[in-house]
Amino acid sequence: MRTGTITRKTAETDIAVSVNLDGTGTYSVDTGIGFLDHMIEQFSRHSLIDVECRVKGDLHVDQHHTTEDSAIALGQAISQALGDKKGITRYGTAYSPMDEALARVALDISGRPVLVWKAGFTQPRLGEMDTELFEHWFQSISQAAGITLHIECLYGSNNHHIIEGIYKGFARAMRDAVSIDPRKADAVPSTKGILGG
Template sequence: MRKATITRKTKETAIEVAVDLDGTGVSQVATGIGFFDHMLDLLARHSRIDIKVKADGDLHVDYHHTVEDVGIALGQAVKQALGSMAGITRYASLYMPMDETLTRVAIDISGRPALVFKAEFPRDKIGEFDTELVREWFNAFAGNAGITLHVETLYGENSHHIAESCFKGLARALRAAVAIDPRAAGEVPSTKGQLGG
């Protein structure tokens, strides 16, 4: 029921995304970027949102366009799948440990996009993946999903662990926030009677 498909095509990328908010965490991801595929797989698995992503991008230039455009399309798909947002829990927050790393994530499915992202990576790259692209993806996703998202790594030493704790933290927060609250069935969780603006 809460499903969406988005197609995005530019001169730089061709993206196809599908989500099912009430899925089981199945992922079918192919972006051509191994580490990024791993992060999206974690996102699906731990959010229990079924995610399909097929991306053909100008990887000969760099990974930026592909990573950002997947964030845009996934954000749009989540927003579309949420529909009127009636009955959702809306808010969630948690701490996500990953070995020596600890990240705090808080989310408000508000219809008002905002991102606060505080994570410092000890290395510029994880394999061939530029660590600055983690923030780029989160910015694209939050902006297009219409969510308020705070991600802060409190401490950590390993760049892979820091990135993974950010994605897993988002996954678990999304899982809780998009869940239907049985005590508020059919109600939009806002005193305004609507979300956004």
């Protein structure tokens, strides 16, 4: 089993995250932000990556630190679980329809973190979550896990549908990218022999 566990305690957040890349999409998530919980649960369910995520953050200040640090810890746990990345498919792409909205996510577990974000929202909040923080969450997980990540909302009008489609697309792309290719299960998928740098 490819698993990773991260505990992270700062003056702003106290976090425990564990993942199992070879799971079934079971999850237990409590960040203190209901909508963020819902999105991480969607990620787990549709990637089939088991996720346990507990965050106690300084929500009396705002949601920024909790959102950022949850993504950092989740990305670090995924990176830990990937180890030397031998045998992974490496790339993943998904088109994710959510009612009238359509998201496209393409990613490469390259070790070279980049986020290209082409999505926007017409309201400042979903539930109690600030919509400006979604881009930051994906930036943070991209950095921590070493993922080149391209996210685009092709169209859509309902803000909830747009972001849920993006998270589900990210999940499906990750499901493919972390899967083991049986034809090259003993090799790192790079002519360099390593991923990153």
